[in-house]
Amino acid sequence: MTFNSILEKIKTYDTIIIHRHQRPDPDAIGSQIGLREIIRTNFPEKNVLATGINEPTLSWIAEMDQVADSDYENALVIVTDTANTPRIDDERYTKGNFLIKIDHHPNEDAYGDIVHVDTTASSASEIITDFALTVGLQLSDFAASVLYNGIVGDTGRFLYPATTSKTMQIAAKLREYDFDFSAMARRMDSFPMKIAKLQGYVFDHLVVDENGAARVVLTQKVMSDFEVTEAETSAIVGTPGKIDSVESWAIFVEQSDGTYRVRLRSKTAIINGIAKRHDGGGHPLASGANSYSLEENEQIYQEIKELLAK
Structure with a gap:
């Protein structure tokens, strides 16, 4: 079983460095920091580090460690919640001695010496929790809190289709630990006034066709x-x-160089095929893409319209 192979590698190495994807969300940080804390709790003699850029909007969950180039010498590197190598935060992931991928996105870039991808899991945080429970590792209260946070984030508070009975069972297990889940929920469900005003802008400027595109x-x-x-x-x-009346949608976010980051979401129609055609990918109902012109923006929207028209 892959979980046992991962555990054996963790036991073998004295230094373990954990990466996640760029522009992190709660699941990226939850799975990364959760795994770090699990290893630290069960193997206190090991040097376990989490690397990546600190995202100010998520610093309340956890912050990254300072990782030197020398730390990668003879180190085990684990990457969580990252579908492909261009999205890995901190390019030094190649400098370790052994590489493990743990993810729940479609495995189209099977990088790593060990690859554990479970697309039926709601989140990478669910996989990390499942790993710990399966192989008999202890969780600290802090590990449980960040993993629970990651699951809540990637399931949209257990509303998205990826939420399964197993997801709920694992979340219930994490709730047995001592952390303020109500405060966490309030924090995740709140936002500053400027975001509220931006939401108003989105409602005012949203274009919707007759099929909900x-x-x-x-x-x-x-x-x-x-x-x-x-x-x-x-x-x-x-x-x-x-x-x-909205079924599938695209949010085009202009970058400083004039290109666009495209966030694609859908309630039922599978849209990751559109993302793949435009330098992106992701889950069937939640994907990301890149657009390099206004014309490509229009093309992406037309593809969404055609998808729903069918």
Whole structure:
């Protein structure tokens, strides 16, 4: 079993460095920090580090460690919640002695010496918890809190289709630990006034066709006017879906170089094929892509419209 192979590698190495994807979300940080804390709890003699850029909007969950180049010498590297190598935060992941991938996205980039991908899992945090429980490792209260946070984040508070009975069982197990899950839920469900105003902009400027295909464009000027960063715009990715007539949608976020990061979401129609055609990928109902012109923005929207028209 892959879990046993992963455990054996963890036992073998004195230094373990854990990576996750760029522009992290709660599941990326939850799975990364959760695994770090599990290993530290069960193997206190090991040097276990989490690397990547600190995302200010998620610093309340956890912060990264300082990792030197020398730490990678004869180290085990584990990457969580990252589908492909271009998205791995911190390019030094190749400098270790052995590489493990743990993920729940479609395994189209099977990097690593050991690959554990479970697309039936709601989140990477669910997989990490499952790993610990299966192989008999202890969890600390802090590990349980960040893993629970990751599951809640990637399931949309247990509302998304990826939520299974196993997800609920694992979440219930994590709730047995001592952490303030109510405070965590309030923190995840709250946002600053500028995000509330940006949500108003999205509702005012959302274009929706007769089949429920929707789009909105967030230009550099719009983000500047609302004083939000690109990372902060992730808070409104689910906003169009709250409208009952919206079925699938694209949020085009302009980058400083004039290209667009495209966030694709859908209630039922599978949209990751569209993402793949536009330099992206992801889950069937939640994907990301890249657009390099206004014309490509229009093309992506037309593909969503055609998908729903069928």
